[in-house]
Structure formats: structure tokens, C-alpha cells
Amino acid sequence: MGSASISGPAPPSPATWLLVFAGPALRSSLLGGLLVAEAAIGEELGLSSIGLSILFECVVFGNLLAVIILPSLISGWGIRTSSLLTIFLTLAYLAAGVVFASWLPPGLPTTVVMYASAAVLGFLVAVPSPITQTLLNDATPADSHARRSLQSAWSAGLPVGFVVASLIGGILLQYLDWWSALLVPLLFAILCALSLLDRRVFACEVQSRPDPAPxxxxxxxxxxxxxxxxxxxxxxxxxxxxxxxxxxxxxxxxxxxxxxxxxxxxxxMPIISVEPYAVTGFAAAAVLLFLYQIPTTAEYEVLLLTELDKVSSEMIGNRTAIGNVGQVVGTALAAGLMYRRLYGLALAAGFGLTIVALGSYVAYPWLYGDGYIIATRTIAGFGSGLITPVLFVLALFRMPVPLQLAAGTWLVLATIGGTEIGLNVFDFVMEVADHVSGSNLTGYLTVECTQLAFGVGTAALAALLVLRRKLDIRTAAVAAAPPQGRD
The missing domain is CATH 1.20.5 (Single alpha-helices involved in coiled-coils or other helix-helix interfaces)
Known part of the structure; x- marks a missing residue:
């Protein structure tokens, strides 16, 4: 006779799946929408290129500030209250922007309001990213397969939010004012709010609440x-x-x-606990995640194509959008490889594709056909899609429940901070190369070569960490193995 069936843990609720996807998509959709509307914002509000740069810096500042002080907020209010408060404030802010933005006249007061609003919005939209990292682990305490799938959904949300905001925002700008760039982030905020109304999303809030606020x-x-x-x-x-x-x-x-x-x-009582770094594998995965963002900022190859003046701005925009779709496909493939416990293959393929893409950017002055530039950006997106969810899973699969919020916070901080530092490092390289050579083209090529070298170095470091068992893909694969049935 067959043995009695034993019920396993309840699967994550549909609301959890939606929140884990829409949370990170909300953050990236704000940046995607504002980038598309950049020219329209400058024209309508009289902002120069410097003013627009400051506007985006305010968004990034808000992102970083939110990630840094989030554990303190949750210590006082809990995950549920913090999530609901920030999401509904986001809804109110975005809705107010849509309604009142067209009434703002050009001038200094409006500029100040825009900068402050950008920082506040940057803060609010960044909160769901680390929170959803905690929730997806809480929802799958004994189901590694569901955890990996949720992690892939989280990783897919980042490029999807940017792509949807870029594409739909670009279309809406043809018929509406610049405030239409806020409609897609507003949609993702609504999806987050609807998800948060399901109490099953917060089933483990008491378990994962951190220490008292610092x-x-x-x-x-x-x-x-x-x-x-x-x-x-x-x-x-x-x-x-x-x-x-x-x-x-x-x-x-x-x-x-x-x-x-x-x-x-x-x-x-530190503002963010450093205890996750004592858990085996976390430090290695976090460092790799941070270093990987630096050469893959996807900024300077766009400037190089613009400098060459041989590719239309529409094609450059299409290249970026299709590349982000490649990242979504790579994320889906990463989920399949992790299900098969092929962590090493996912990392090797991801780093290999990234190096190929970074190397191909160096050839843009000579190879700039539409097919080539789209293929290279798609390869880069595909590689990023493979690497990101795998590093998150490797960083968190051993993490004790009380440390999951701090660990997720450090990982999100690594992704945002790595991108920000990468932009500034290569801006410095660009200035030095431009000063030495007197040529913008030489400066951009120097940046691309430096990014390639940095990517190769990061891949070599990843291989070294795996070989020395600092990044233990074998133990992760065993831990992720499906339970064997009994006769």
C-alpha cells in the first residue's frame, strides 16, 4: 500500500508573486519613464542639461537613502505597516504629479519642487525592492524551487519595469505632456498596493522582524x-x-x-546589520554583484553611438529596449538552470556573454549596423539576466530568517551603488582619456576597453571564488535538490 501523504508548505500566494515582480519593476519604471521624458521635462520646465542631471541624481539619492534606512523603519513599524505606508504615499505622489504637473510654470520654485519630489519619489519607489527580497524568502522557508522561481520573478521585474516605462512612456509622450512618464510607475504602484492587501503576503512578518531601531x-x-x-x-x-x-x-x-x-x-545596533557577511557565501556573492554592476552600466556605449552620429536616436532607443527584453529572457533561462541545479553553468554563460558584449562595444566605430548594435546589447542583457538571480540565490540560500532583511538590503544596495559608482568611475576615465588624446571618440573607446578589462577581471574573480569554495555552488545545488519520494 502507498504511504500516507504528508502535506508540504503552502505555496506562495498569487499576491506574493505579483508583489515580488512589481516591487522592483516600480523602481526601474520611474527611471525608465523619466529618461524617456528627459527632453520634454527640460523643454517644459526650462531645465538645462545640468539641471536634468541633478534631477536624476536626486532620484538616485532617494533610492540609496531608502535602502540604507529601511531596516530602521521596519524596526519601528514592521514590514506590513512600512510597505503599506510607502506604497500608498507613492500612489499619492505619482497621482499628484500626473494631475498637477502640467500647471507648474518654469522658474526656480518649480525647479526646487522638482528636485525635492524626485528625491522623495526615488525614496518611495526603492522601498519595495529589499522588502520583497525578505518576503520571497519568508514565503518559501522549505521550498527551494519556489524560492528560486520567485527570485527569478524579482530579477525579471527590474528590466521589465524599465522596458514598459520606456516603450509606453515614449508612445504617450507623442500625445500627452511630460507627466505621462509617471503613468507606468503609477500602474506598478497600483499593482503593489493590490498585492499588499492580501494578508498572506505578510504571514512571516513577526519571524523576520529585525532588532530594535538604532x-x-x-x-x-x-x-x-x-x-x-x-x-x-x-x-x-x-x-x-x-x-x-x-x-x-x-x-x-x-x-x-x-x-x-x-x-x-x-x-x-547598526543601521544595517553586518551579520549577513558572516554567513558562508554571502560576502562573495555580494561583492560579485556589486562589481558586476560597474562595467555594465549601459551608458557609455550609447554615448559612443551618439558621438559617431551614424545611428538614429530611434534605433538607439530600440536597441536599449530590446536589450532589456534579452535580460528578461536570460532571467527566465536562469530559473530553468537553477531548477536543474546548474548554478555553475549559469554563471559561466552569464559572464561569458557579458565579456563578449563588452568586447563588441569596442568595435562600434567600425561595426554600427542596426543588427549588430541590437545583437550586442541583447547579448549583454541576456548575460545580466543569467547572473543576477543566481548571485541573489547563492547569497541568500543559507541566510537565517532574522538576517534576511539586512541581507536583502545589502544586495539591493550593491546593485544601486555599483551602477552609480560605475557611472562616475568611467566618467573620470573619460575625462582623463579625452584630456590626453583631445578626442571624444578616443575617450569613449578608452572607456569601453576599460569596461571590458573590468568585466574580465570580475569574471576571473568569480572563477577564483568558486574554485576556493568561497562561492559554493556545489553545496547550493545539493541544498536545492528536490526531495526524493518514498515507496
């Missing part, structure tokens, strides 16, 4: 370091990295960051 002084130290960092990056990108004020800001950034790290390591 004192204000601990929060202030880290926020100060972030503010100094943003001042340095904004000055450097808008002026020259060699201006005395920028150099002083750089020194201040190093000092403030070093002091903040020291406080994080020594504080009894």
Missing part, C-alpha cells in the same frame, strides 16, 4: 556619508574631477565612508 546618531553618520558621496559625484560629473572643490569632496567622501563603516562594524 539610535539617531548611527543613522545620521551613514546618511551624512551618503550626502557627501552624492555631492562629490554631482560636482564631478557636472564640472571636472580635477577641480579643487571636487577633490576636496572626494577626500571628504572617503573619510565619511570610512567613519560610517567603522561605526557599522562596532555599533551595538
Amino acid at each position: 539610535p539617531f546618531s548611527e543613522i545620521a553618520v551613514v546618511v551624512l556619508a551618503l550626502v557627501v558621496f552624492e555631492i562629490w559625484t554631482a560636482w564631478g560629473s557636472l564640472r571636472s574631477w580635477f577641480d579643487i572643490e571636487v577633490v576636496v569632496a572626494f577626500v571628504a567622501t572617503i573619510a565619511a565612508t570610512a567613519f560610517a563603516v567603522k561605526r557599522l562594524r562596532s555599533a551595538d
